[in-house]
Amino acid sequence: HERARFAAANDELLTVGLRAGRLQALMYPLVLVVWELTTVALVHLGARRIDAGTLQPGELVAFLGYLLQTAMSVMMCLFLLMHMPRAEAAAERVREVLGTPPSLTVPASPVRRLPGPGRLDLHDVGFRYPGAEEPVLSGVRLTAAPGETTAVIGSTGSGKSTLLGLVPRLLDATEGRVLVDGTDVRDLDPALRAATVGLVPQKPYLFEGTIASNLRYGRPDATDEELWHALEVAQAADFVREREGGLDAPVTQGGTNLSGGQRQRLAIARVLVVRPRVYLFDDSFSALDATTDARLRAALREETAGATVVIVAQRVATVRHADRIVVLDRGRATATGTHEELLRTDPTYREIVHSQLTQEEAA
Ligand SMILES: Nc1ncnc2c1ncn2[C@@H]1O[C@H](COP(=O)(O)OP(=O)(O)O)[C@@H](O)[C@H]1O
Ligand SMILES: [Mg+2]
Structure with missing residues (x-):
């Protein structure tokens, strides 16, 4: 109709x-x-x-x-x-x-200071998209500690992106609570939340302007040296240097004059400039070749030491060295452990590993 x-x-x-x-x-x-x-x-x-x-x-x-x-x-x-x-x-x-009134409400007296190092806790979190019959997430329990890398692995549609969106409040959990250092993210002052949680979305969006204006999005007062350092870590410095104008090279609306991999790396650099306590990477390494992927993750490990890092991925190679791996299956966190532990105990994880092994072997 x-x-x-x-x-x-x-x-x-x-x-x-x-x-x-x-x-x-x-x-x-x-x-x-x-x-x-x-x-x-x-x-x-x-x-x-x-x-x-x-x-x-x-x-x-x-x-x-x-x-x-x-x-x-x-x-x-x-x-x-x-x-x-x-x-x-x-x-x-x-x-x-x-x-249009904003659907995310800010409390009358928000929390403006977080004393802790950025520990992330999800307490029985559930989420249902408005109008949907089935919840996308239910009863998810997860802890990501500072200084550690927590990986979330799961097939397409298992709710990984939705889960990450709950932390910076792109979406609000419909059940349970999302806590940073014991404080519900819904009680946080928006500016503090933006400075504490850095999300690299699965499909990052770049705005019309220059490379520098995009990188300064989260921290307008960042110096050129800080921008170059972030680009260096994100393995993006080389291609930015080669572009005419360098940091001032123009970016079209949506970053359409850059490749998917370049957009992804600029989005990573944009979050690095903010230096948040909690880093969330949503499939941020998928458009990179294996060598760049490995170099980027080695540089990131140094840069984010001490911070809480959550990596969402579909590739086992990306998650296997994480301190903790959470298997997400149709909106439920079904198993948690290291690569070796999960290989021994979790059939879903073993299935994912084997399917990718055979693919790589076939290739
Ligand atoms: N804006 C939306 N409205 C309704 N349903 C959605 C929306 N975004 C995602 N979904 C549904 O939520 C489920 C999980 O999606 P998503 O979190 O993107 O999974 P993943 O990142 O693991 O691939 C999918 O079944 C998808 O169809
Ligand atoms: Mg996703």
Whole structure:
């Protein structure tokens, strides 16, 4: 029903647009012809009067000048009238966006200081998308300690991205609690939350501007040296140096003038500039070749020592050296342990490992 209505509206828009286009295509030349003919007639009449000595040439020129000004004003008014309805419709939509109340609420007296080192605890967390029948996550318990790397592995659609989104409050848990150093993220001051939790999304978004303006997104006062250091760690310094303008090289909207792997590394650098206590990497190494992936993770280990690091991945190679691996299966954390422990005890993990081994062996 919705789709039929959409199609009908689309058809109507097309018909109206075509009719308006045809009218305009007809009107513009018509108006111009009338205008030019009038000018010719006026000059002709004026010339005869000048010949007869009843009109000064200057008077004719002045008259034509006034006429042009008057006609222009009338045309501008018509132009305004024509565009008014369109502007009104557009303004209505802008007003709707600006008037939408934020779904994330901020408490009246938020927590503005976190004394701890950034320990992350998920207490029986559940999440259901609005309108969905089944919850995407349920009863997830997870602890990520500072100085350790915690990996989450699971198949596509198991809820990994949703899980990470709960920490910086892209989404709010519908059940249970997400705690940073024992404080519910919902009680945190938004600025403190942004400085504490750094998420590299699965599909990072770059904004129109320069590489530097994108990197300074989380910390506008970062120096150029800090930006270069972050790029160095993210294995992005080389390609930024090669671009014309370096840090000031232009980035188009959505970063469409960069490759997926370059976008991913810039997004990692953007979070490194903030130096948060909790790092969340959502499949951030998937678009990188194996060598760059290994170099990046070695550099990251040094850079994030002491911080809490959570890595989401589908590749076993990316997670096997993590201090702790959590297996996520259809929204439930079914097993936790090191690579060796899980290989011994968890059939789901063994299945994932074996499927990837055979793939690599086949390749
Ligand atoms: N915005 C959304 N609205 C409704 N359902 C969603 C939305 N985003 C993801 N889902 C559903 O939630 C489940 C988990 O998705 P996601 O967290 O992206 O999984 P993963 O990152 O592990 O691939 C999927 O079944 C997906 O269809
Ligand atoms: Mg995902």
